[in-house]
Amino acid sequence: MxxxxxxxxxxxxxxxxxxxxxxxxxxxxxxxxxxxxxxxxxxxxxNSLEKAQERLRSLDEATQERIAQKYYGGTRPWADNEAKTWR
Structure with missing residues (x-):
């Protein structure tokens, strides 16, 4: 069975x-x-990606910039995602 x-x-x-x-x-x-x-x-x-991006958006600018430089080559994909959801 x-x-x-x-x-x-x-x-x-x-x-x-x-x-x-x-x-x-x-x-x-x-x-x-x-x-x-x-x-x-x-x-x-x-979908924990949404949760992670929400957490990244809640951080202060300096921390976001440091994370973007270290892990994303200076870009902020979580900020792009936020702009798309507001349109």
């Missing part, structure tokens, strides 16, 4: 897109019987 995966079981498709949700519908971080969804205090969106 094949194991159920998140994409083969319609009930599992209803679960949130959380970073801790395994393919079989169980939680990677908690020992619980059922996923509590977005109400869970451990719920974490899969």
């Amino acid at each position: 094949a194991a159920l995966t998140r994409y083969s079981n319609p009930e599992l498709l209803k679960l949130p897109d959380c970073g801790g949700l395994l393919e079989n519908g169980k939680c990677r971080w908690l020992n619980v019987q059922k996923c509590s969804g977005v109400k869970c205090s451990y719920y974490q969106r899969q």
Whole structure:
């Protein structure tokens, strides 16, 4: 018998897109019987890039400039992303 995966079981498709949700519908971080969804205090969106860019935008200018010089060749991709979301 094949194991159920998140994409083969319609009930599992209803679960949130959380970073801790395994393919079989169980939680990677908690020992619980059922996923509590977005109400869970451990719920974490899969797309952590948005979260990281939001954090970089919240830093002061000097820190942003230092990070941009060290890791991004002087550019600030998180600032470009912010401009696109406001259009």
